[in-house]
Amino acid sequence: MAAVNDTTFTHAMFLLTGIPGQEDVYLWIAVPFCALYVILIVGNSVILLIIKTNSVLHEPMYIFLSMLAVTDLALSIVTGPTILGVFLFNSREISLHACFAQLFFIHFLQCIESSVLLLMAFDRFVAISNPLRYASILTLPRIANMGLVCVLRGLAVILPLTLLVQRYRYCRANVLSHSYCLHMEVMNMACADITVNNIYGLVITVLTVGLDSLLIFISYLLILKTVLSIASRAEFLVALNTCASHLCAVLLFYTPEFSLTLMHRFAKSSSPLPHVVLGYIYLLVPPLMNPIVYSVKSKHLRARIVRVFVK
Numbered sequence: 001m002a003a004v005n006d007t008t009f010t011h012a013m014f015l016l017t018g019i020p021g022q023e024d025v026y027l028w029i030a031v032p033f034c035a036l037y038v039i040l041i042v043g044n045s046v047i048l049l050i051i052k053t054n055s056v057l058h059e060p061m062y063i064f065l066s067m068l069a070v071t072d073l074a075l076s077i078v079t080g081p082t083i084l085g086v087f088l089f090n091s092r093e094i095s096l097h098a099c100f101a102q103l104f105f106i107h108f109l110q111c112i113e114s115s116v117l118l119l120m121a122f123d124r125f126v127a128i129s130n131p132l133r134y135a136s137i138l139t140l141p142r143i144a145n146m147g148l149v150c151v152l153r154g155l156a157v158i159l160p161l162t163l164l165v166q167r168y169r170y171c172r173a174n175v176l177s178h179s180y181c182l183h184m185e186v187m188n189m190a191c192a193d194i195t196v197n198n199i200y201g202l203v204i205t206v207l208t209v210g211l212d213s214l215l216i217f218i219s220y221l222l223i224l225k226t227v228l229s230i231a232s233r234a235e236f237l238v239a240l241n242t243c244a245s246h247l248c249a250v251l252l253f254y255t256p257e258f259s260l261t262l263m264h265r266f267a268k269s270s271s272p273l274p275h276v277v278l279g280y281i282y283l284l285v286p287p288l289m290n291p292i293v294y295s296v297k298s299k300h301l302r303a304r305i306v307r308v309f310v311k
Contacts, residue, residue, distance in 0.1 A: 011174040013093045018086040018179050020272055030087035036284055040076050043291035044069040050304050060138040064120045065294055067147055071113045072287030078105040079180045079283050086179040099181040104162040107183060108154045111208050115150035117250055118212045121219040124243050129226045157204045168192045177272045178279045213254050245297035252289050256282040
């Protein structure tokens, strides 16, 4: 696509930004970020190890949880080097191709995580509404196919987005407001008409994150209808308790996701700080909290984690 005013050059790199105005204390800020990444990686790795080594946990709910942990680990690997590089070494430069690659993987993994959360909602719906057929409906081959569909769906919607943004020339300001690359911000730096990317980005947001969250909401309405028909109060509480950890994971993921999307598209703030803080919450809090939430709420998982650390 032709650049504005027939501009013939393009920037060779983008400049990442940590927290504006806090450059003098970046090393101190790096300490909690390093601690967060260590906890995040250890927490998700322990979840994977426990599920893999305990055959009693080879159930659909825990297999979906392991998919979530793999996605969270991959997201930390994709974002960790640039975030920690900015705060530890003031390494702000990132080449265009490296930025496009990071952009692709961030949105690709976020799309997969949204899909996995939807699968987990379906798992809870089947477990509560049709417990006798639970094992026959969610078989291992069927779960594997579901996981493959999540990956293919992510590729199908995010790869064209990345290819579209690569076509532009970037000759405007090349300073990003985050210490990682997001599509909504990168495309606004193009010296071209970005209408196609803008519309496509909005459409895939609605058809992935928006649709997934709507289907999760519907599944919980159906779950609520089912549990309200349960006569025993104890059974009613047990059924709701099995959904508590997934509900927490859903809120942790979708709340910052929608907030950041709305901020980038519609909020006109004179200070970049709200965008920056929400951006870190969007990337770091769900992968950090998911292992903690599931460890606290799942009795079987918690018992095995305690046993590992006691040994």
